Amino acid sequence: MELIAYITIGIIIGGICAWLITSYRHSNQITEIEKRASGAEAIVIELRQQVQQKDTEINQIRDELDAESELRARLEESQKHLQEEIERFKEMESKLSETFKSLSFDALSKNSEEFLKLAEKAFESKTAEGKKELESKKELIDQNIESIGKTMSEVQRRIEEVGKVSGEKFTEVSTLIKKHEEVTSKLKDTTERLGNALASSKKRGEWGERMAEDIIRLIGMVEGVNYIKQKTLDSSAGRPDYTFFMPNNLKINMDVKFPVDNYIHYLNAESEHDRKRYRDELLKNTKVMIKQLTTRDYINPAENTVDYVIMFIPNEQVYSFINEADITIMDEALKQKVILCSPFSLYAVLAVIRQAIENFNLERTASEILKLLSEFSKQWNAYKDKFRIMGERLDAAKKEYDSLITTRSNMLERPLKKIDEIRKQKAIDIDENIKLDETALL
Structure with missing residues (x-):
């Protein structure tokens, strides 16, 4: 169970x-x-x-x-x-x-x-x-x-x-x-070369002069005609980078200045304290450069210079930074007869100078042109008188000519016609060689 x-x-x-x-x-x-x-x-x-x-x-x-x-x-x-x-x-x-x-x-x-x-x-x-x-x-x-x-x-x-x-x-x-890496690599190389170039004051000066020459060529000025480069002044040992010719034998001198060291340090600074220090150093160096221009006899009436000298800063960013950091520096420079110019403002200044030279040259030659026009008018009037007299004489000669071929010719033809009629009436033969020709008599 x-x-x-x-x-x-x-x-x-x-x-x-x-x-x-x-x-x-x-x-x-x-x-x-x-x-x-x-x-x-x-x-x-x-x-x-x-x-x-x-x-x-x-x-x-x-x-x-x-x-x-x-x-x-x-x-x-x-x-x-x-x-x-x-x-x-x-x-x-x-x-x-x-x-x-x-x-x-x-x-x-x-x-x-x-x-x-x-x-x-x-x-x-x-x-x-x-x-x-x-x-x-x-x-x-x-x-x-x-x-x-x-x-x-x-x-x-x-x-x-x-x-x-x-x-x-x-x-x-x-x-x-x-492609971006390639471009970045090229840009890095270019930046390094530019940094190395700007690290030398001589290279900075050459680069600034190259910028100035590009602007001068763009304006259309010719060396030796509109300006001269790095010529020692007659009355002093000063040698401006450029001397531009102006009307009435006047001149204006220009130096290229590029205070870029402290500006680069300012951009690379990591603290506000360092940025302020480099900014102050940049402004200080700029003011020193302005002062130097006033002590080099670049403004000298004996040299027929105007009362101002140009200080060219060949970089718009540096120029703008200086003006933004110290809005009074432009006024201080003008008080010392120094004109601060960036590439854009230098173009405007040189364009005005060239236009003034052209206007002056045109005004200077205007009087000579008027004298030549006056002499031309005198000679033209004499030419017209002589031409009129010659025309009158030609008219008189034409009248004499018309008289000869009309009245004189008719009077000479009448005797010939009578002789010919007599010959025909008398049946006189005349040698063909001595036959009178009306056209020959004419």
């Missing part, structure tokens, strides 16, 4: 274990599907700007997964209910075991067979119901897997497209970066 009970329990437990194993496998499949769905969701989130049109499908998948979760909860509830049934079966078995002890072996066998049949029917019913539910769930999961697969394929396609476009863009960006 105990053997039958154990067999019955074994069958029930085996069926339950088989059902649990099947449920576990499906649970693993569900877990794997959930992991894949989570991965797909992560990819979709990462590329949501490119696959926004798939949001609706993903939401549907999430709803289906929620439904699956609900089904799983129901399955767990069924498992729990089945466990309760097993416990109830065990309790019934215990009671049946006590009952079987009091019954005969035949009755127990019969009842056991009926009980086994009843248990088998109940187990088959539960198994069929669970199998049907699992098959339905499997179909739903397969549909979800297929939908997720399509979504993953679409996402993969989009990723490949984005990767292709990104590759092309990356190639373009790499090319641009390479």
Whole structure:
């Protein structure tokens, strides 16, 4: 009797274990599907700007997964209910075991067979119901897997497209970066050369003079005609960089000054204290340069110079910085008869000087032109008088000529005609060689 009970329990437990194993496998499949769905969701989130049109499908998948979760909860509830049934079966078995002890072996066998049949029917019913539910769930999961697969394929396609476009863009960006590196390298070399050049005061002076000469050529001035370069003054040892000729034999001298050292230090300074110190040094050096120009006899009436001298700063940024840092420095320079010029303002000053020279030259030659015009007018009037007299004489000669070919000719022809008439009347033959010709007489 105990053997039958154990067999019955074994069958029930085996069926339950088989059902649990099947449920576990499906649970693993569900877990794997959930992991894949989570991965797909992560990819979709990462590329949501490119696959926004798939949001609706993903939401549907999430709803289906929620439904699956609900089904799983129901399955767990069924498992729990089945466990309760097993416990109830065990309790019934215990009671049946006590009952079987009091019954005969035949009755127990019969009842056991009926009980086994009843248990088998109940187990088959539960198994069929669970199998049907699992098959339905499997179909739903397969549909979800297929939908997720399509979504993953679409996402993969989009990723490949984005990767292709990104590759092309990356190639373009790499090319641009390479060109930028080349330009940066060239700019760095140029900057280093310029920095080395500006580090030497001699090189700075040559560079400033080159800037001045470019502006002078742009104006159209010619060396030796409109200006001279670095000529020592007759009355002193001073030698301005440029001397420009002005009307009435006047001159104006110009020196090139480039106070760039402290300006560069100012730009590279890291603290406000250092910037202030370098700015003050720059202004101080500029004022010293202005003072130096006033002590070199660049303004000297004996040399026919005007009352001002030009100080050329060949950089607009430095010139602007000086004026912004000290708005009174321009007035102080003018008080000392020094004109501060940047490249733009020097162009304007030299243009005015050249125009003044041209106007003066035109005014100076105007009187000479008027004298020449007066002399030309006198000679022209004399020419007209002579021409008139010659015309009158030609008219008189023409009258005499007309008189000769008319009146005189007619008077000469009359005797000839009479002679010819007499010859014809007398029938006198005349040699052809001595025949009178009217045209010959004319």
